[in-house]
Amino acid sequence: MQPIERTILKNPLPGLTIAFLLIFSLYTSLTNAESLENLRASGAIGEAYNGYVIARQPEAQAEADAINVKRRAIYQEKAAAQGIDIDQVAKVYAAEIFKTVPAGTWIQIDGQWKKK
DSSP, rough: OHHHHHHHHHHOOHHHHHHHHHHHHHHHHHHHHHHHHHHHHHHHHEETSOOOOSSSGGHHHHHHHHHHHHHHHHHHHHHHTTSSSSHHHHHHHHHHHHSSTTTOOOOEEEEEEOOO
16 A cells, blocks of 8 residues: 555646636636726726626627626526526626625616716
8 A cells, every 4th residue: 555645646637737727717706806896997887787787888898798698607507596587686686786886886777877
């Protein structure tokens, strides 16, 4: 029987790969959150009543689309788990987002843009 030290050090690649993926995932999440905050602060995107972001400037459309893809996946997962419509989940999240976004964030209610 080999000592544990040799077994662990014999093939460290899988452990390193998992560690790298976890760190990369965390970094990407933090970067995405920072990017979202920057886009909100600049007014390039705003929050809509339906739980998704809207590009207020054309150059922010790709970022808005990427954010909405991620949100839709979350809403779909929650809707499936609760057996309800995705739009219901999105509206619940929208209400929470409206409460928590910082002052100065553009929000769209009934088609009208307003600063929080």
